Amino acid sequence: EQTRHYKFNIQIANVTRLCSTKSILTVNGQFPGPKIVAREGDRVVVRVTNHVDHNVTIHWHGVRQLRSGWADGPAYVTQCPIQTGQSYVYNFTIVGQRGTLFWHAHISWLRATLYGPIIILPKLGVPYPFGKPYKEVPIILGEWWKTDTEAVISQALQTGGAPNVSDAYTINGLPGPLYNCSAQHTFKLKVKPGKVYLLRLINAAVNDELFFSIANHTVTVVEVDAGYVKPFDTEIVLVSPGQTTNLLLRTKPYFPGAMFLMKARPYATGQATFDNTTVAGFVEYQKPYSVSAFDKKLPLHKPTLPAFNDTSFAANFAGKLRTLATVRFPANVPQSVDRRFFFTVGLGTNPCQVNGTCQGPNGTKFAAAVNNVSFAMPTTALLQAHYFGQSRGVYTPDFPVYPLRQFNYTGTPPNNTMVGNGTKLVVLPFNASVELVMQDTSILGTESHPLHLHGYNFFVVGQGSGNFDPAKDPANFNLVDPVERNTIGVPAGGWVAIRFLADNPGVWFMHCHIEAHMSWGLKMAWLVLDGSLPSQKLPPPPSDLPKCG
Numbered sequence: 001e002q003t004r005h006y007k008f009n010i011q012i013a014n015v016t017r018l019c020s021t022k023s024i025l026t027v028n029g030q031f032p033g034p035k036i037v038a039r040e041g042d043r044v045v046v047r048v049t050n051h052v053d054h055n056v057t058i059h060w061h062g063v064r065q066l067r068s069g070w071a072d073g074p075a076y077v078t079q080c081p082i083q084t085g086q087s088y089v090y091n092f093t094i095v096g097q098r099g100t101l102f103w104h105a106h107i108s109w110l111r112a113t114l115y116g117p118i119i120i121l122p123k124l125g126v127p128y129p130f131g132k133p134y135k136e137v138p139i140i141l142g143e144w145w146k147t148d149t150e151a152v153i154s155q156a157l158q159t160g161g162a163p164n165v166s167d168a169y170t171i172n173g174l175p176g177p178l179y180n181c182s183a184q185h186t187f188k189l190k191v192k193p194g195k196v197y198l199l200r201l202i203n204a205a206v207n208d209e210l211f212f213s214i215a216n217h218t219v220t221v222v223e224v225d226a227g228y229v230k231p232f233d234t235e236i237v238l239v240s241p242g243q244t245t246n247l248l249l250r251t252k253p254y255f256p257g258a259m260f261l262m263k264a265r266p267y268a269t270g271q272a273t274f275d276n277t278t279v280a281g282f283v284e285y286q287k288p289y290s291v292s293a294f295d296k297k298l299p300l301h302k303p304t305l306p307a308f309n310d311t312s313f314a315a316n317f318a319g320k321l322r323t324l325a326t327v328r329f330p331a332n333v334p335q336s337v338d339r340r341f342f343f344t345v346g347l348g349t350n351p352c353q354v355n356g357t358c359q360g361p362n363g364t365k366f367a368a369a370v371n372n373v374s375f376a377m378p379t380t381a382l383l384q385a386h387y388f389g390q391s392r393g394v395y396t397p398d399f400p401v402y403p404l405r406q407f408n409y410t411g412t413p414p415n416n417t418m419v420g421n422g423t424k425l426v427v428l429p430f431n432a433s434v435e436l437v438m439q440d441t442s443i444l445g446t447e448s449h450p451l452h453l454h455g456y457n458f459f460v461v462g463q464g465s466g467n468f469d470p471a472k473d474p475a476n477f478n479l480v481d482p483v484e485r486n487t488i489g490v491p492a493g494g495w496v497a498i499r500f501l502a503d504n505p506g507v508w509f510m511h512c513h514i515e516a517h518m519s520w521g522l523k524m525a526w527l528v529l530d531g532s533l534p535s536q537k538l539p540p541p542p543s544d545l546p547k548c549g
C-alpha cells in the first residue's frame with residue numbers, strides 16, 4: 001500500500017471545438033483532466049488549488065470514502081467550496097474497490113469541463129478475474145456546449161424553463177467526424193489484431209444517458225462502478241451519467257488499415273428536446289490513422305444503435321448485470337432490512353416568482369423532487385452543521401419515508417404538479433440495513449433518472465415497470481448476486497429497489513446525475529450517525545476544510 005500524491009490546479013484554458021473557441025475551467029490546463037491511478041488499499045492525497053474566479057469543489061465519484069466524508073466533495077453537503085486563491089487537500093483511502101470511477105467538479109455545472117478518470121488497479125499481485133488485457137484505455141463520454149455552461153444553467157433557472165441542450169457529445173473530449181469542422185478532433189484507438197483491450201468507459205455527460213457501440217465488434221462487460229460482474233457479451237452498452245462500465249474488446253484478424261467507428265448517442269425517454277447528435281471515434285487496425293483516409297471514404301464500418309427511446313433495450317441490458325459473487329469477491333447483500341423507504345422521483349413544478357414570465361409548463365417554473373420535496377441547497381455545509389451541532393436553520397431531519405400523497409405513479413398525471421421545497425435529511429442509525437424502492441412518477445411524463453448515492457455502493461435487488469407492488473414484487477428480489485453499484489437508472493415508468501448497509505457515518509448526497517434535474521431539486525441527503533466504537537465514528541475535519549462565506 002502506498003500514498004499517491006496529486007496536485008490539481010484549477011485554471012482557465014482556451015479550447016476550440018466545433019470551430020469555436022471558449023475559455024473553460026480545467027485541472028492543470030488539461031481537458032479532459034488528468035488520470036488518478038491507485039491500487040486498492042492505497043491512500044490518495046490530492047491538493048486542489050483554486051486559481052479561477054469561481055468557487056470550486058471536486059468529488060471522487062463512486063469512491064466509498066469510508067470514514068473520510070470530509071473528502072467527498074459535494075459543495076454545501078460535505079464542505080464549503082474552495083474559494084479563489086485557496087487550497088484544500090482531499091485525503092482518502094481506497095477500500096474494497098477496484099475498477100474505473102471518475103472525478104468531477106461538484107458545484108453548479110462546472111463538471112461539464114472539470115472531469116477525469118479514476119483508475120483503481122487490483123492490489124499488487126492480485127490478477128483480474130478476466131485475465132490480463134494487452135492494453136487499458138479510458139473512454140470518457142462528455143458533452144460540449146459552444147457557450148459557457150454556467151450561463152446555460154443560470155439562464156434556465158432565471159427563466160424557469162429547460163436549459164439549452166449541448167452542441168455535441170465527446171469521446172475523451174473530442175466530438176469526432178460527424179460534427180461540422182470536427183474531423184481533426186477525433187478520438188482514435190489504434191489496435192493490433194488478436195489482442196484484448198480493456199476499455200474503461202465513463203459517462204461524464206451532463207444531461208444524457210448514452211448508448212455506445214463499436215462496429216463489427218462484440219464487447220464483454222466485466223465491471224461496473226468499480227465492482228466485478230459476471231461477464232456477458234453485447235454489441236451495445238447503455239451507460240448513464242455517473243456510471244462506469246469496463247469492457248473487454250477482443251480484436252480480430254483484420255488487415256492493417258481496417259477502420260471501425262465507435263459511436264455514442266443518447267437514450268432519451270421523456271425530454272421534449274435533447275441533443276440528438278452522435279459522437280464518433282475510430283478503432284483502427286495497426287496502420288497509423290490519417291484524416292484523409294476518412295475523407296476519401298475508404299470502407300468504414302459503422303455500428304447500429306437502438307432508437308433514442310428504446311426502453312426495452314434499457315430494461316434488458318439492466319437485467320443482464322449480476323455481481324461476480326465468488327469466494328474472493330463475495331456479494332454481501334443485506335438479507336434482512338431494518339429501515340424501508342419508498343421514494344418517488346420525478347419532475348414537477350414550482351410557482352413562478354416573477355408573475356407569468358416563467359417558461360416552464362403553464363407559466364410555472366420547472367422543479368424536480370424526491371417524495372414531493374424539491375431539495376433547497378443550504379448556504380453552509382450540512383456535514384459541518386451536523387458535526388458541530390449547528391443544524392438549526394440549516395436542515396431538518398424529517399425527510400418523508402413515503403410520498404406525502406399517493407397516486408397512480410405511471411398512469412394519468414395528477415392535476416396538481418406542484419412540489420414542495422425543503423432541506424430535509426433522513427437520519428439513519430449506524431449499521432442500519434436499508435431497503436429503498438425508487439418509483440418514477442408521471443407528474444410531467446415518465447422519464448428515466450440515474451440516481452447516484454454518495455458514500456456507498458448498493459445492491460440492485462429488483463426493478464420493474466409500472467407501479468411497484470409491495471405485496472408481490474419483493475418475492476422476486478435477487479438477494480444472491482444483484483449488481484452492486486453507485487448509480488442506478490430508475491426506469492421511465494417503472495421502479496428499482498436497492499439495499500445497503502449504513503456503515504459509513506456522515507452526510508451523503510443522493511441525486512439524479514442528470515444535471516438539469518439536479519439543478520431543479522432532484523436530490524436529498526442521508527445523515528448516517530456514528531456507531532459507538534471509535535472505529536465507527538467520523539474523525540474530526542481536516543484543519544484546511546474550507547469555510548463558507
Ligand code: C2O
Pocket residue numbers: 059061074104106242452454509511513
Ligand atoms: Cu457524480 Cu454527486 O456526483
